[in-house]
Ligand SMILES: Cc1cc2nc3c(=O)[nH]c(=O)nc-3n(C[C@H](O)[C@H](O)[C@H](O)COP(=O)(O)OP(=O)(O)OC[C@H]3O[C@@H](n4cnc5c(N)ncnc54)[C@H](O)[C@@H]3O)c2cc1C
Ligand code: SF4
Ligand code: SF4
C-alpha cells in the first residue's frame with residue numbers, strides 16, 4: 266500500500282498528478298465521478314484554450330491518453346470515495362462501487378463547479394434564449410457556427426458581461442475567478458474570427474488579464490479584433506420587443522444610463538467551490554476555507570497540504586485556477602505524495 | 615419631471631413651452647419645463663472606422679481610458695472641458711452627439727504632443743484631435759478654418775492654370791473669409807513694391823494679374839490632378 270497514491274478527480278490537475286506519480290515508479294488509483302476523464306475542459310466542451318490556442322479536446326485529450334495508457338494507473342470512472350480511514354502511509358478508502366483501495370497518500374484534485382447563471386435572474390439567463398453562459402459560448406465556437414439560438418440569425422452585436430457569479434457580495438461570492446477576463450477576451454477574438462460582421466462588446470469593472478495574458482489576449486482582442494471594452498456593470502437584460510435584447514446599466518465613464526440593443530448576451534461565469542465540497546470535507550476529514558474551497562495547509566514547507574496530514578490537493582479545488590497552474594500544482598502534489606512515501610520506506614528500512 | 619435647478623442641466627435638454635394646457639390645466643411658462651432623459655440608447659458602430667480613416671485617427675481603437683493624455687494636456691490645464699480621453703471614448707463607441715457638443719473646443723488642440731509622448735498604448739491622441747477637427751469641418755459641423763479656405767483657393771487656381779497668381783489667391787481668400795481687401799500690411803507692401811520694383815518686372819507683374827496665364831502645356835493636367843485627389847479622398851474616407 267505504501268507504493269500507491271489515491272487521486273480523486275481527473276481534471277488537468279489530477280491527470281498531471283497521476284502522470285507525476287506513475288513516472289516516479291509508483292502506482293496510481295484514480296477515482297472520477299463522471300464517466301469521462303478530463304475535468305471541466307472536456308465535460309463542458311471548451312473550445313480553444315488560453316494561452317496555448319490548442320483545442321481543449323486535443324490538449325487535454327493528450328493528458329488523458331498519457332494516463333490511460335499507463336499500466337501503473339488503475340481508473341475507476343463513475344465512482345466516488347465514500348470513506349477514508351487510516352493515516353499517512355496507510356490509508357484505506359471505500360469506493361461507491363464497493364471496491365476498497367489501500368494507499369499511502371491521497372490527492373484531492375476535485376476542482377470547481379461552474380457558477381449557475383440562474384442565480385442572477387436580472388441578467389436574463391433562463392428567460393431569454395439568446396442569453397448564454399461562457400461555457401455554452403465555448404461550445405458554440407467549437408461547433409463552428411455563431412448564431413442566435415432563438416432564430417439562427419447571425420448576431421450583429423454580442424455583449425460579454427464579466428464577473429457573473431464572481432466579486433459579488435450580494436450572492437456571497439467575494440472572489441475573482443481569475444481566468445474569465447482572459448477567456449472572454451479570447452472568446453471575443455474567436456467570435457470575430459468566425460463571424461467578421463459581428464461586433465463584440467465586453468462590459469467590465471476591471472480587466473484582469475494578469476501576467477503575459479495582457480498583450481496576448483486583452484490588447485490583441487482590442488487592437489486586432491476591434492473588441493470594444495465598456496466600463497459598466499450591467500443592471501438588467503430585458504427584451505426589446507423586436508426580437509433583440511436590451512442591455513441596461515450605467516456607463517461609468519460617460520456618467521450616463523445606457524440601454525443598448527444586442528443580439529446575444531454572454532455571461533462570463535465564475536468558478537464556484539465544487540458543490541461536493543461539504544461532502545468531500547466530511548469523507549476525507551479536510552477543512553474548507555471561508556469561501557468553501559479546500560483549506561490550504563501551511564504554505565511554505567507543507568507543499569500542497571490540506572488540514573489532514575497525508576491528504577494533498579491542487580488546482581481549482583483550492584480556489585479559482587488556470588489550467589496551466591492546475592497542471593503545475595498537480596505535478597507538485599504528485600511529487601509531494603511520492604516524497605512522503607519515499608520517506609516512509611526509508612524510515613522503515 | 616419639472617425641475618428647478620436649471621443651471622445644472624445642459625441647455626439643449628431643457629424643454630419649455632410658452633403656452634401649454636395639460637388636461638385642462640394651464641401650465642404655461644416655467645411650470646412646464648421638462649428635461650429630456652440622458653440615457654444613451656445606441657452606439658454608432660461605423661463611427662470609429664470613419665475617424666480611423668482620417669490621417670491621425672488610425673490608432674484610436676487602442677485606447678483603454680487611462681486618462682494620461684488628459685492629465686498631461688496643455689489645453690486641459692486651461693479648460694477642463696478639453697478632455698481628449700473622453701472624446702476618444704466617444705469615438706470608440708460612436709457617441710457622436712457627445713463630440714459635437716464640444717465642437718467649439720476640440721480644434722483648440724495646440725499639437726504640443728505631450729499626450730502622444732505619455733500614452734501607454736500609443737494611441738497618438740494629438741492625431742485623433744486633428745482627425746476629429748477635420749471630420750467636423752468636412753461634415754459642416756464646424757465652419758471651415760481660414761487655413762482650409764486658403765488651401766482651397768490655392769488649389770483651385772492650380773487646377774485651372776497650373777500656377778497661382780498671388781494677388782488672386784489673396785483676393786479670393788479675403789473675399790471668402792469676409793475680410794476687407796484694404797489690409798494695412800497689403801497697402802504698405804504694395805507701396806514698397808511700386809517704389810522699388812524695376813519697371814520691366816512691374817509690367818510683367820501687371821500683365822499676369824490681368825491675363826491670368828496658364829503654365830505651358832498644362833492641357834488637361836488640372837482635370838487629371840483633380841480626379842486623382844478626389845479618388846484619394848474617397849479611398850481614405852470610404
Ligand atoms: C468557461 C471557462 C473557460 C475556461 N477556459 C480556460 C482556458 O482556456 N485556459 C485555462 O487555463 N483555464 C480555463 N478555465 C479554467 C479551467 O477550467 C480550470 O483551471 C481547470 O479545469 C482546473 O482543473 P482541475 O483539475 O483543478 O479541476 P476540474 O477541471 O474541475 O476537474 C475536477 C475533476 O474532478 C471530478 N470530481 C469532482 N468532485 C469529485 C468527487 N467528489 N469525486 C470524484 N470526482 C470528482 C470532476 O468530475 C472533474 O473531472 C476555464 C474556466 C471556465 C469556467
Ligand atoms: S477574471 Fe475578470 S471576469 Fe473573472 S472574476 Fe476576475 S475580474 Fe471578473
Ligand atoms: S493616454 Fe492613451 S490610452 Fe490613455 S486615455 Fe489617453 S489615448 Fe487612451
Ligand code: SF4
Nearest residue numbers: 687723724726727729
Ligand atoms: S497635442 Fe493637443 S491634445 Fe495633446 S496634449 Fe497637446 S493640446 Fe492636449
